[in-house]
Amino acid sequence: MRKALAMIVTAVAALAVTGVAHAESRDAAPGAVSWxxxxxxxxxxxxxLRVPLDYRNPDGRTIEIAISRIRSTAPEKRRGVLFTNPGGPGVAGRDFPAALVAEGLPRSxxxxxxxxxxxxxxxxxxxPVTCDLTPEQIIRGNIPPYAVTPDDVTAWARQAHRIAGQCAASTSAWMLPHVSTANAARDLDRVRVALGERTASFLGYSYGTYLGAVYTTLFPHTTDRVVLDSSLHEKGWDVDGGRAYGRGFEERFPDFAAWAAARPEYRLGRTPAQVRATYLDLAGRLDRAPVQGVDGASFRLFSFIYSYDDRRFPLMAASWKALAENQPLPVVDAAPAPAPDPENAIAARLHTVCADSRWPTAVGVYRANVAADRIRYPLFGxxxxxIQPCAFWRDPVEPPVRIGDRGPATVLIAQNDRDPGTPLSGARSxxxxxxxxxxxxxxxxxxHGAFVFTPNRCLNTAVESFLVTGERPAHDxxxxxxxx
Incomplete structure (x- = not known):
């Protein structure tokens, strides 16, 4: 089960803006891409493509950015290029266009x-970056363990401090200050120039929405049509962005509870209220006595991750039933494929979210947050x-990019109402x-994931029309x- 959890977790898976946006829009010296x-x-x-490690020193050390391209299927209809991002941060995106095509990206x-x-x-x-993470650190890398008591926060703080130290001492520590969303956005514009494009459009999911928002903020006149799908709030994965998971799971859970209540073969409850009670009871039991190596924190984590997609509900229900009855756990054949390098995925995530904003450094702040969210969002809050390793990170080298309303009206936000990872409140913000x-x-x-990934024709048609014709709804x- 630990191996399965590592697979699941790894799959889910900045200069001040005032007076800078215009300067950021200058074309960088084009590099060459050999395809x-x-x-x-x-x-x-x-x-x-080679890009500057530090854009404040554009002629200094460089790093490499890996790119893929699936050419337009109808060159006579071609408008330009569409940058894509699957989220994360820390998730590789080179193969994401192919995944979108396989999922049914419209021919248009x-x-x-x-x-x-x-x-x-x-x-x-x-x-790549590394933090030399252990398998156990990888499993907990995206989301900290559920803190049953205040002492659990203090105990995890020691682990988070150790992880931050490993990142700062790793062989890739020279990259640590510069792996940020703002620099990733600057990389996008370097790619645009290298491709010989006057503008570029963007389709990003989850964390990719923050990357897209930063990109079009820094480069408002060279970004074309921008779709932000399953949106974070405008400050990205800061301390409040992470806490949003608690609210998201509370809002999403009734979908699973209704589904499970309608399927008595799982014996999880005859009503949604009973299914919720089963979750809370089973989590408490596993806190006290793990079953087959699964403790309460792991149970809550995989339940949260499985809630991302209705198609994982059967596996989620079967896993609950097996744990409740101490039967063999089901084979995890419905989980996403693991990242090629799970350690790199978690290390890159930490580098990015910790560089994007300053996190509270006092353990007491997190103890208070946990106490509040355990009551507000008892399922996962x-x-x-x-606490995250970002509490023990060095200060960012530049302030966060401030997302604002200056620039062309070329952004469409697409969102499911009950998204466990990026709840509707974030999209509204x-x-x-x-x-x-x-x-x-x-x-x-x-x-989690709206355009292409949900069956809603109304939403899918609106996003498709915007990308193809530029037409957006007149109002939300x-x-x-x-x-x-």
Whole structure:
């Protein structure tokens, strides 16, 4: 089960803006991209680009950014390039265009754009970072363990401090101050220039929404159509962004509870209220006495991750039943494939979120946050609010990019109403920050990932139309639920 959890967790998976946006929009000196067929991505070309490690010193040390391209299927209809990002941070994106095509990306979008995938700086086949994490540290890398008591926060703080120290002492520590969302956005514009494009469009999911918002803030006149899907709030993965998991799971859980209550074969409860009671009871039992190596923190974690997609509900229910009855756990064949290098994925995530903003440094702040969120969001709040290694990180080398409403009105936010990872409240906050630049389309659906990944034709049509024609709804729009 520990191995399965590592697979699940690794899959989920900045200069002040005032007076800077105009300067950031200058074309950088173009580099060269040599393309060849990707050996691991059918139908795609792969290449790489050298970019500055530190954009404050553009002629200094460089790192490599790995890129893929799936060319437009109808060159006569081609509008330009569409940068894509699957989220994370820490998730490789070079193969994401192929994943979108496999998931059913509309032909009209494929006709309109060359699809561009990028492993962000520090990730995957780009120049990578490491924190020399142990398997146990990898499992807990995305989300801290659920803190049953205040002492659990203090105990985990010691582990978080150790992880931060490992990152600072690793062989890639020279990259540590510069693996940030702002620099990843600057890398995107370098790729645009290298591709010979006047503008570039963007489609990003989850953390990719923050990357897209920073990108179009720094480069408002060279970003074209920007889709932010399953949005973080406008400050990204800061301490409040992490705490949003607690709210998100509370809002998503009723979908699973209703599903399980309608399937008596799992024996989890005859009503949604009984299913919720089963979760709380089983979590408490596992806190006191783990079963098959699964403790309460691990149980809460995999339940949260499985809630990302309705298609994982059967595995989630079967796992609960097995733990309740002390039977063999089901084979985890419905989980996402593991990252090629899970250690790199978690290390890159930590580098990015810790460089993007200053986190509270006092353990007492996290103890208070955990105490509050254990009451507000009893299902998962005491995990989401627990202390992160960022509390022990060096200060960022530049302040966060402030997302605002200055720039062209070329942003569309797409969102499910009950998203466990990036709840609707975050999308609404991002929408307010972007002001007249953005319009939001949200749907009465559950799960993480809206466009392409949910069956809602109303939402999917709105996003497709925007990417292909540039037409957005005149006002924010709500779409009724549709069955898969």
């Amino acid at each position: 060849e067929q990707c050996p691991d991505i059918p139908g795609a070309e792969c290449g790489a 979008v494929r006709d309109a754009y060359d699809l561009i995938g990028i492993d962000p700086r520090g990730v995957g086949r780009s120049t 005491a995990a989401a609010a627990n 991002m929408r307010r920050a972007l002001g007249d630049r953005a319009v939001m389309v949200h749907a009465d659906q559950g799960g 729009r709500w779409c009724r639920a549709e069955a898969r």
